[in-house]
Amino acid sequence: MDQVRWLSDEEQKTWRAFLGATRLIFDELDRELQREAGMPHGYYVVLVALSEAPGRRLRMTDLAAATASSCSRLSHAVARLEEAGWVERQPCPSDRRSHHAALTAAGLEVLAAAAPGHVEGVRRHLFDRLTPAQLGQLRDVCEAVLREETGEKPFPAGRGAAHRVDG
Amino acid sequence: MDQVRWLSDEEQKTWRAFLGATRLIFDELDRELQREAGMPHGYYVVLVALSEAPGRRLRMTDLAAATASSCSRLSHAVARLEEAGWVERQPCPSDRRSHHAALTAAGLEVLAAAAPGHVEGVRRHLFDRLTPAQLGQLRDVCEAVLREETGEKPFPAGRGAAHRVDG
DNA sequence: CGGGTATCATTGAATGCTCAACTATCGCGG
DNA sequence: CCGCGATAGTTGAGCATTCAATGATACCCG
Numbered sequence: 028m029d030q031v032r033w034l035s036d037e038e039q040k041t042w043r044a045f046l047g048a049t050r051l052i053f054d055e056l057d058r059e060l061q062r063e064a065g066m067p068h069g070y071y072v073v074l075v076a077l078s079e080a081p082g083r084r085l086r087m088t089d090l091a092a093a094t095a096s097s098c099s100r101l102s103h104a105v106a107r108l109e110e111a112g113w114v115e116r117q118p119c120p121s122d123r124r125s126h127h128a129a130l131t132a133a134g135l136e137v138l139a140a141a142a143p144g145h146v147e148g149v150r151r152h153l154f155d156r157l158t159p160a161q162l163g164q165l166r167d168v169c170e171a172v173l174r175e176e177t178g179e180k181p182f183p184a185g186r187g188a189a190h191r192v193d194g
Numbered sequence: 195m196d197q198v199r200w201l202s203d204e205e206q207k208t209w210r211a212f213l214g215a216t217r218l219i220f221d222e223l224d225r226e227l228q229r230e231a232g233m234p235h236g237y238y239v240v241l242v243a244l245s246e247a248p249g250r251r252l253r254m255t256d257l258a259a260a261t262a263s264s265c266s267r268l269s270h271a272v273a274r275l276e277e278a279g280w281v282e283r284q285p286c287p288s289d290r291r292s293h294h295a296a297l298t299a300a301g302l303e304v305l306a307a308a309a310p311g312h313v314e315g316v317r318r319h320l321f322d323r324l325t326p327a328q329l330g331q332l333r334d335v336c337e338a339v340l341r342e343e344t345g346e347k348p349f350p351a352g353r354g355a356a357h358r359v360d361g
Numbered sequence: 362c363g364g365g366t367a368t369c370a371t372t373g374a375a376t377g378c379t380c381a382a383c384t385a386t387c388g389c390g391g
Numbered sequence: 392c393c394g395c396g397a398t399a400g401t402t403g404a405g406c407a408t409t410c411a412a413t414g415a416t417a418c419c420c421g
Contacts, residue, residue, distance in 0.1 A: 169215035228380095
């Protein structure tokens with residue numbers, strides 16, 4: 028029995044550091060975004076995904092995939108964003124089950140206003156603390172985690188370089 | 195104006211991979227723990243912290259620090275854990291503002307039952323995907339993020355090696 | 362000692378997320 | 392053309408977290 032492969036000491040320390048670091052980063056970013064833009068980080072990510080899509084709109088399902096979100100979470104989120112006037116739901120003519128979420132002008136403005144502060148936060152909490160070598164290592168690690176999980180590329184990608192808002 | 199230091203292409207890709215990887219890891223672990231142990235990951239962490247403390251109990255404030263949690267979050271969490279019978283609140287004689295949270299026998303059982311599956315999940319989603327070199331790199335990165343944020347050591351630490359449950 | 366301030370912890374309202382159930386539509390096979 | 396499983400998305404209940412306000416006690420300093 029007891030075939031449990033407990034974490035080695037190094038793994039243990041790594042895991043706890045990971046827990047602490049991710050908690051720190053996301054708690055801070057969430058708080059900053061909530062204060063400065065009135066939205067949680069998850070909603071910001073939705074707006075970013077829309078801003079980068081052709082025509083600034085995406086099918087709900089694609090938007091869910093682009094934001095690594097569940098349908099349910101996204102549906103609730105878009106409902107909120109729509110109330111705020113930052114996103115609009117549009118029925119899809121070719122498939123009447125489907126809807127598009129489209130970024131509104133107001134949504135783009137809010138995003139543009141929030142982006143600099145957010146990027147600053149990402150730098151302050153993450154990148155400013157890393158050497159260039161560590162930057163590459165972190166990327167490799169994260170991509171290793173994502174790889175083959177779905178059998179697809181690390182992230183939907185598809186940047187249009189049009190409206191810089193970063194993640 | 196526009197002094198915004200946007201993310202470089204490498205930083206951009208790293209950040210998005212980081213978002214995807216952390217979301218994947220925590221979504222999975224949360225779901226697994228919820229299914230197998232009936233508690234979210236945050237509560238598991240609380241039980242682990244208690245299990246490692248001398249006498250399996252900690253002051254609320256120290257427990258909050260040990261779990262990188264806000265007082266409020268912890269207070270609500272302990273209330274829930276107490277309802278479940280896994281933790282007990284005890285008034286502190288030396289400081290009557292203070293309370294201790296103590297792990298109950300039932301709490302320790304639940305923790306012991308949940309730990310193997312959870313460790314397995316951590317391995318599956320994170321460590322099994324990393325080379326030994328990457329393990330060290332990830333640790334360095336996470337500790338760099340934590341360092342000097344508070345001016346203290348990376349994590350309260352203080353393992354007693356007594357009841358292995360890992361993070 | 363007495364008053365002010367800092368610390369320890371809790372509470373309730375508001376918000377976001379999860380899960381499971383549900384509606385509506387599509388498209389395939391017979 | 393019908394029936395059925397798959398797909399797209401929504402909904403509501405329940406739970407977790409946040410924020411701001413509050414209560415209670417401890418500590419310090421004049």
